[in-house]
Amino acid sequence: MVGISIIAKLLVCSGGGTMTDALSQLIARLCSPLSGNEMADGWTTKSKTAIANYFRKVKEGSEKANIGLVRGLDAWGVSSGSLFDECLSVNRTLVDALNVRSN
Numbered sequence: 001m002v003g004i005s006i007i008a009k010l011l012v013c014s015g016g017g018t019m020t021d022a023l024s025q026l027i028a029r030l031c032s033p034l035s036g037n038e039m040a041d042g043w044t045t046k047s048k049t050a051i052a053n054y055f056r057k058v059k060e061g062s063e064k065a066n067i068g069l070v071r072g073l074d075a076w077g078v079s080s081g082s083l084f085d086e087c088l089s090v091n092r093t094l095v096d097a098l099n100v101r102s103n
Contacts, residue, residue, distance in 0.1 A: 019093065023059045026090050027052050029083060041081030050076070051087060058094060065094035 030052035057063035
């Protein structure tokens, strides 16, 4: 299994930080209290916790990033907003990195 430590060495986010930094920031955002905008976008405390747990597992290397995240978010009722976009962006970068490593 390819852990984030390997992926972090391969990738640098557009903001200048590592993928580990991007994951840490995303997880922190997912663990923050639910905002009004997030509620309007369909997020709940339960959905934020579930997605934070997914990204924690990816970060520690116990789970691979997968392209099914968008379907999972849709199942939670989340389909728009800045947090949704950030989740998909980070996940897509991780999935792309795994595809590069496996080829």
